[in-house]
Amino acid sequence: MVHYGLTLNPRVRSAVAEIQQAEKTIDVNEGRFWPSLDLTAGPADGISGAFAYNITLSYTLYDWGALDSELEGMNAEARKALHKLRQVRAEVGIEIIEAYLDIMLAQQRQAIIQEHQRRIARVERMAEIRAAGGYSDRAELNRVLQARYYNEQQRQMTDGDQQQARLRLRMLMQRPVTALPPLPANYTQLQNLLPSTQQQTQLIPRSPQYMQAQEEVHIAHSQAERVKAAQLPRVVLEASSQRRDIGGELTRDSAVAVRFKASFNQGLASFDMDDIERLRAEAAQWDLQFTQLDIERNLNMQRESLRNLSQQRQSLEQQVNAATALLSAYQDQFRAGLTTVEEILTTERERFELLSQHLNVSIELLRIPYRMSSELGILESVLAAQSNEAHNL
Numbered sequence: 001m002v003h004y005g006l007t008l009n010p011r012v013r014s015a016v017a018e019i020q021q022a023e024k025t026i027d028v029n030e031g032r033f034w035p036s037l038d039l040t041a042g043p044a045d046g047i048s049g050a051f052a053y054n055i056t057l058s059y060t061l062y063d064w065g066a067l068d069s070e071l072e073g074m075n076a077e078a079r080k081a082l083h084k085l086r087q088v089r090a091e092v093g094i095e096i097i098e099a100y101l102d103i104m105l106a107q108q109r110q111a112i113i114q115e116h117q118r119r120i121a122r123v124e125r126m127a128e129i130r131a132a133g134g135y136s137d138r139a140e141l142n143r144v145l146q147a148r149y150y151n152e153q154q155r156q157m158t159d160g161d162q163q164q165a166r167l168r169l170r171m172l173m174q175r176p177v178t179a180l181p182p183l184p185a186n187y188t189q190l191q192n193l194l195p196s197t198q199q200q201t202q203l204i205p206r207s208p209q210y211m212q213a214q215e216e217v218h219i220a221h222s223q224a225e226r227v228k229a230a231q232l233p234r235v236v237l238e239a240s241s242q243r244r245d246i247g248g249e250l251t252r253d254s255a256v257a258v259r260f261k262a263s264f265n266q267g268l269a270s271f272d273m274d275d276i277e278r279l280r281a282e283a284a285q286w287d288l289q290f291t292q293l294d295i296e297r298n299l300n301m302q303r304e305s306l307r308n309l310s311q312q313r314q315s316l317e318q319q320v321n322a323a324t325a326l327l328s329a330y331q332d333q334f335r336a337g338l339t340t341v342e343e344i345l346t347t348e349r350e351r352f353e354l355l356s357q358h359l360n361v362s363i364e365l366l367r368i369p370y371r372m373s374s375e376l377g378i379l380e381s382v383l384a385a386q387s388n389e390a391h392n393l
Helices: 001-009 010-033 066-132 138-173 190-194 197-206 209-231 267-335 341-376 380-393
Strands: 034-041 049-060 234-246 247-259
Touching: 001 138, 001 380, 010 066, 034 209, 034 341, 049 341, 066 138, 066 209, 066 341, 138 341, 190 209, 190 341, 190 380, 197 209, 197 267, 247 341, 267 341, 341 380
Parallel strands: none
Antiparallel strands: 034 049, 049 234, 234 247
16 A cells, blocks of 8 residues: 555655756766857848857866866765655655554544443443432433433544545545555564664664765765865866958957966955855754764654553553453442442443553554654565565464
8 A cells, every 4th residue: 555655646756856857967967078169150240241250169177176076966966866755755655654544543443432332322221220210310311411422522523533534545645545454463563573773773874864964965065175176267278260350351260278267256255155165064964963863862762652652551451451340340239229320431431531542552553663664764664574474474
């Protein structure tokens, strides 16, 4: 499902087009290594008269590495676009997975709501029997009615969440999705596919976000070198041939010369440009270090969240079992007149909330490993490994 969505997603196609644009730009600018030709031709006096022309062929013999630095920056831009594509694929992939998990969360929550509705209906029958026997007034039935309204409100909210998640998935997939794969039975098995802490340290410098920041450093250094080289005069070989009007007579002239050329578009202030670009390169280097620390911090926080959620899930399972046992005891006490409908409804509400929390935690235990894989740029390999394990079962 993720693979199919990536082939049609507009963001992915846009990132591919950016790569093609960057590669084409490199091809065009590599043509600047060849000589350049300037041609001017027309009537000698500007309106009429004999034909005159001016042809100049120029070739840069030495430019202190300005063009090489510019092309290095363009190559870095192309590599950055490639890593951006990796990041976009990872982001779109996790968006598809998150939408799928939200749909499955809503479906399983609907099952919990339906079960809660059946349990409320059983309590309602018990309250009606008590009211018919004169053992209670309408207050207990009204309390049951309030619980039913709450249950209906939860069902409507869950329906809305499921519809929104399906709409998100449809937009990401560019088609309606009817059949969805089932959730894995083992909620912690996916964690086994994650890299270890040592492997994570090795994978961070290969992640799309880090490598984009690294290419930004290369771009900044290339720009600084280009600006520095542009301040020095270029050595240019020029060959010219012309036919022009001199004293009313058309004269032909040809020349070949080696010249020094320099451009100072901003006067002496142009000599400060290399300092600006050097500072930009320094800032890019600091950004690279921050990117590494930020990725490492996010991944470690998510690892800690996985440990906490696993403990929470076990605790919630114990609380659900305790609430179920308590309700069984309450039913026996209710028949003996030792408890009230309100106490049973309160415990049923607590059990419903515990089941909902248990479901949220279980889905989060699936969601976090996918997020970590996406941030490291290994989501597709993790999905492939997960698929292979599923086929081997």
